[in-house]
Amino acid sequence: MLQVQNLTRTFGDKVAVDNVSFDVPSGQMTGFVGANGAGKTTTMRMIMGVLSATSGDVLLDGAPLTALARSTFGYMPEERGLYPKQPILDQLIYLGQLHRMSQSQARKGAMDLLERFGLGGRTKDKLESLSLGNQQRVQIAASLLHKPNVLILDEPFSGLDPVAVDSMVELLRERTSAGVPVLFSSHQLDLVDRLCDSMVVLQQGKVIASGTGDALRARAVNRHRITVSPDAGWVRDEPGIRVLDVAGPTAVLEFDDDDARQRLLATALTRGSVEEFAPIRPSLSEIYREVTAV
Structure with a gap:
């Protein structure tokens, strides 16, 4: 289980995230929703250690989250970070090796994911030659390649066509079936309703509702x-x-x-x-x- 406890982040006098707490249980998908500027991306960056917290803690199975533990996470940032002029298979192999995969393991895993996203015939293409939707598919593959223990995905469905959405949903369900906690943000509320076991609603940096679908419906x-x-x-x-x-x-x-x-x-x-x-x-x-x- 991933636990976020009283996370706060200030920028000068502005409180971007205000005492945010919630759990992401193992084997479940948690939707992280809120308007633009609500604090979702800032919270995810603090979970990943990309941004330091002003106060608060992030725990994994009850223990404080370390850099080593974070290295087993799969993270898809809001601002995509792949290399536009590098062939997509080459950079996926490189990223897999950064996660301590062997070259052969990374190649096999990357090919499997690219095939599932309909990109098996474009492995030598440079990223910049792909459509934005296909670039998004490669970014998703990069976050899933090393079979992460936790998935933190910032708007993973943005720009995907319905076929790619279905492929992504299938992959996420495979990971939750293996016990992986998944936190993803999305403005596509129909997808949150379709996929999520629970939901966390952020507004102006504060959690205003959270819980399982049944618990939220009961309230x-x-x-x-x-x-x-x-x-x-x-x-x-x-x-x-x-x-x-x-x-x-x-x-x-x-x-x-x-x-x-x-x-x-x-x-x-x-x-x-x-x-x-x-x-x-x-x-x-x-x-x-x-x-x-x-």
Whole structure:
């Protein structure tokens, strides 16, 4: 498990990251979300040791994170760091060797990853000759090549087409199945909802929500959908509820308390048939929009 404890970073009088704490459990994907400037990249840089923390700690399995431990991490920075004029296979082999892989191991691992990303026929091409999306694929391959123990990925899906996204998702799931904790930031909330076991929401340098999908949903506004026959317009006159929407036989409601919910159901049963009465399970993207709403 990767643990971030009370990380703070200031730049002069500006507090960029303010007492941030969260866990990234082994074998799980954690989505790190927030608006531009919320402090996500600064936090990731402190985790990786690229930027020193003003205060706070990062732990791996309960022990303070060392440079040696960080060398086993896979890191994909926001600003890509590959060499534009070097052939892609050559530089992946070089980067693998920096992670103590043999040349043959690095070559085999790089070829496997490039094949999976559809770049097996372009191994001798210089990076600058590739499209931005394909350059992104090579950057991802560089972060995964040495089979890292932890993955820290800053906007890994940016610029990828749907096929490359699917390939990336498959690779990440392979790593989490092997027990690797994965932290990735993304503005693509549909992907966060699709992939993540948990989510950390940052706003103005502070964590404003965090937890598993189920825990966040449990804390979300309790909404229900009711479908009755013949029409649901009468719900507008019921006490203890807020009517968010009515469309013919279906209404979306919020209740002041459980008593109001039970009263409404009892009333509905006296007025006709009830075809549906169920809580609405919000997506993580809906939860994000709700907790960040000003």
